[in-house]
Structure formats: structure tokens, C-alpha cells
Amino acid sequence: MKPYNVYSSGIKDVNFGENVKIVEPVNLYGCFIGNDCFVGPFVEIQKRVNIGDRTKIQSHTFICELVDIGKDCFIGHGVMFINDLFSDGGPANGDQSKWRTTKIGNKVSIGSNSTILPVEICNNVVIGAGSVVTKDIIESGTYVGNPAVKIK
Ligand SMILES: CC(C)(COP(=O)(O)OP(=O)(O)OC[C@H]1O[C@@H](n2cnc3c(N)ncnc32)[C@H](O)[C@@H]1OP(=O)(O)O)[C@@H](O)C(=O)NCCC(=O)NCCS
Numbered sequence: 001m002k003p004y005n006v007y008s009s010g011i012k013d014v015n016f017g018e019n020v021k022i023v024e025p026v027n028l029y030g031c032f033i034g035n036d037c038f039v040g041p042f043v044e045i046q047k048r049v050n051i052g053d054r055t056k057i058q059s060h061t062f063i064c065e066l067v068d069i070g071k072d073c074f075i076g077h078g079v080m081f082i083n084d085l086f087s088d089g090g091p092a093n094g095d096q097s098k099w100r101t102t103k104i105g106n107k108v109s110i111g112s113n114s115t116i117l118p119v120e121i122c123n124n125v126v127i128g129a130g131s132v133v134t135k136d137i138i139e140s141g142t143y144v145g146n147p148a149v150k151i152k
Pocket residue numbers: 076077110111112126127128129130131142143144145151
């Protein structure tokens with residue numbers, strides 16, 4: 001018996017719109033990706049995620065379960081979404097009742113290396129590179145920093 005188990009990444013059970021462009025390697029499973037989207041290399045998109053039409057996901061981004069992204073968004077390189085806040089002092093260890101949802105509106109651009117905690121972000125928002133979004137954003141504008149605050 002081998003002393004390790006190997007699982008393959010790839011594209012499995014994904015519901016695609018038309019004219020989607022993907023640069024492998026990626027790990028996409030059980031998600032929905034709308035028309036004319038782009039997904040760059042080394043991206044993981046987990047099950048039940050929805051990506052709206054014309055949204056672009058740049059390389060090295062991680063989109064976990066319970067995330068919904070609107071149309072015409074730009075998700076930069078290495079953007080991390082979070083659904084488990086370690087609210088009871090550590091990981092939920094698969095207890096999905098502890099996971100939280102994220103909803104990103106339309107025309108939202110998220111700068112590279114940002115972290116998005118479980119929040120709602122309204123339409124027409126820019127998040128600066130390296131930001132950490134900890135609270136809902138309900139007004140259009142540009143937000144930067146950790147925690148992200150509105151600058152314009
Ligand atoms: C947020 C952003 C859009 C702001 O651009 P801008 O409107 O031209 O703003 P400015 O460069 O005039 O900066 C305004 C202020 O915010 C600060 N700031 C800008 N971007 C910041 C960031 N990402 N994090 C923290 N502070 C930032 C600036 O230092 C400046 O501060 P000051 O007023 O104290 O001098 C831009 O800086 C950014 O982060 N873009 C992300 C780009 C990206 O990740 N692209 C991915 C594909 S390559």
C-alpha cells in the first residue's frame with residue numbers, strides 16, 4: 001500500500017456559459033461560470049460558486065463555496081475568498097453551518113492579493129491591491145487597506 005493518496009485537480013461537473021476561456025492548470029468543480037468569462041491559471045473555484053457573465057478571474061485566485069460573483073467583474077491575481085471565519089476558535093472542520101456567504105455585485109474590480117471575508121459588496125466598487133475586506137460595502141467607490149476603507 002502506498003503511504004500517500006493523490007487526488008487530481010482538473011475541471012469537473014462545471015456548468016459553463018458560452019465562449020468561456022480557461023488557461024490550465026485549474027481546479028474547477030461543481031460551479032457555474034457564465035458567458036464570455038476568463039479563468040487564468042492556478043485558479044481554484046469550488047462547488048456552488050456562481051460567476052456572472054464577462055467576469056475575469058486572474059491567475060492564482062481561490063474562490064470557495066458560498067461565493068457569488070456578479071457580471072463584468074475583474075478579480076485580480078491571488079485574490080482569496082473566505083467562508084470559514086474560525087468563529088469558534090478554529091476551523092469549522094467541515095461543519096458547514098459555520099460557513100458564511102459572500103456576494104459580490106456587478107462591475108466590481110478586486111486588486112491583486114486581496115482577501116475578501118464573508119461580506120456583501122455592492123455594484124461599481126474598486127478594491128485596492130492587498131486589501132482585506134472585513135465588512136459589507138454598500139456604497140460604490142474605491143476601498144483600500146486592512147481593514148479596507150473608502151478613499152474615493
Ligand atoms: C486602489 C487603486 C485603484 C487606487 O488608485 P488611484 O485612484 O490612482 O489612487 P492613488 O494612487 O491616487 O492613491 C490614493 C491614496 O490611496 C493609497 N493607496 C492606493 N492604493 C492602495 C492600496 N492598494 N492599498 C493601500 N493604500 C493604497 C495611496 O498611497 C494614496 O494615499 P495618500 O493619499 O495617503 O497618498 C490602486 O492603487 C490599486 O490598488 N489598484 C489595484 C490594481 C490591481 O491590483 N490590478 C490587478 C491587475 S494587474
